[in-house]
Amino acid sequence: MAAPTIAIIGGGPCGLTLARLLECKGIEYVVYEREESESENSNRVGGSLDLHPETGQRALQEGGLFDEFKRYARYDDPVFAIADKLGKRLVELGHGRDAPEIDRSALRHILLDAIPKDQIKWGHALASVTAGEDNRPVLRFANGAVLSGFKLVVGADGAWSKVRSRITQVTPQYTGKSFLVSKIAHENPLYETTASKAGAGSSLSIGSGKYIMTQRQGNGSYRVSFGLQVPENLFRNGTGNLQDAETTRRLLLSDFYADWSEEHKDLIRHATDLCAWPLYTLCTEDMGWESVPGMTLAGDAAHLSFTGGDGVNLAMTDSLKLASKIAEHGTKSLDQAVQEYEADMFPRGIARIAESKVMEDVMHSEDPQAFIQLMSS
CATH class of the missing domain: 3.50.50.60 (FAD/NAD(P)-binding domain)
Structure with a gap:
């Protein structure tokens, strides 16, 4: 054929x-x-x-x-809030934008x-x-x-x-940046707090060369991404062992987000389903x-x-x-x-x-x- x-x-x-x-x-x-x-x-x-x-x-x-x-x-989810590492919301963009999620x-x-x-x-x-x-x-x-x-x-x-x-x-080529993806599901103890603070759309907090993005998903859960400047193989060679979630959380809290707000640290403490994503570009x-x-x-x-x-x-x-x-x-x-x-x-x-x-x-x-x-x- x-x-x-x-x-x-x-x-x-x-x-x-x-x-x-x-x-x-x-x-x-x-x-x-x-x-x-x-x-x-x-x-x-x-x-x-x-x-x-x-x-x-x-x-x-x-x-x-x-x-x-x-x-x-989801036409109500283009809303995009921007905050600093201490949790202060600075601006909210995207209302009415024709870019549904x-x-x-x-x-x-x-x-x-x-x-x-x-x-x-x-x-x-x-x-x-x-x-x-x-x-x-x-x-x-x-x-x-x-x-x-x-x-x-x-x-x-x-x-x-x-x-x-x-x-x-x-x-x-590796960009020098990676992010760890996690989620806050409905059954997560932090869910109600996250939903009340994050609401619709996405929120991005930036500070000290890194970021945390929280994004509402179609089922109402939240996808949380931690953006880091790290060696390419940090989360592959055992230093940031994703098989041990507690070790990864301690690493994030001590080495990367130590000077961030408790609100942000709670996202780390309650993060589940951690997955590393090294970022590459042409x-x-x-x-x-x-x-x-x-x-x-x-x-x-x-x-x-x-x-x-x-x-x-x-x-x-x-x-x-x-x-x-x-x-x-x-x-x-x-x-x-x-x-x-x-x-x-x-x-x-x-x-x-x-x-x-x-x-x-x-x-x-x-x-x-x-x-x-x-x-x-």
Whole structure:
């Protein structure tokens, strides 16, 4: 049986948005996802995303999914409070902003439901990409499958993209920043206090080169992120052993947040489900590779940057632009479509990486003023 025209590597928001848009346009595709099933609990499924009108929301509109999105979207959660390390609230932004929050898991559910089940191949972690005799990609998966015959392979496989290595030799660099993600669930003794103080949306406290962000999730629980400037392997080599939550809490309280308010320290004392997330980025100079026939990149695989809230919007825009170029040129001129898509994508990627560097710096300032000025502008 002939291979589908397009192989999409990665079943995150970027890859699934592209799949839905190609489905709407009647273009053959298949998605290869490393997770074993839709129900597998992945770190990527956690967290909340704000979708913007001209990017993420537009992609959903083009895919005929906007009404479904509105069922899950939280229009009262764009509120963003900024405080200092002593707990003093300085400003509250975002009231009335058209950037509703949606849980990543809910967005994924919407997209998966809009794609035929047989178009997604679960349990396919890409191991490598090589060139076949026709110089087109050959995909080798960790489960032993070796597949070829695609006219286009789209790497939507995130920060450590295997597809990227066949297109460019650039690799992500550690930013010097990591965050620890935790949660305050309904059954947590601190929940009522957190809910009464944090309320809707997100709150960000900045001080002494670090931050704490509290964000309400769709089920009413709170996701708490501790942003730190630490060595890359601090939470991998035993110094900050996440398997021992009490040791990690003591480390945070003694070495990082000792001079913060008791309100902030309580978030540490009651944090559960701690997970480390080292942050990596590509550089602006990494954008602009020479187009490779039969392959391209989208989302973090193309322009990984410091987290700042716009990543999913940019990724979904990539999918929208790529699907439009494919439809415009047809499947017989995919290389032309890719060249035009990449020429359009590079400036967006450069701008996002540059903006995220500024965001990275101000979120790790000595006090919140630089961040407030940036957000107000």
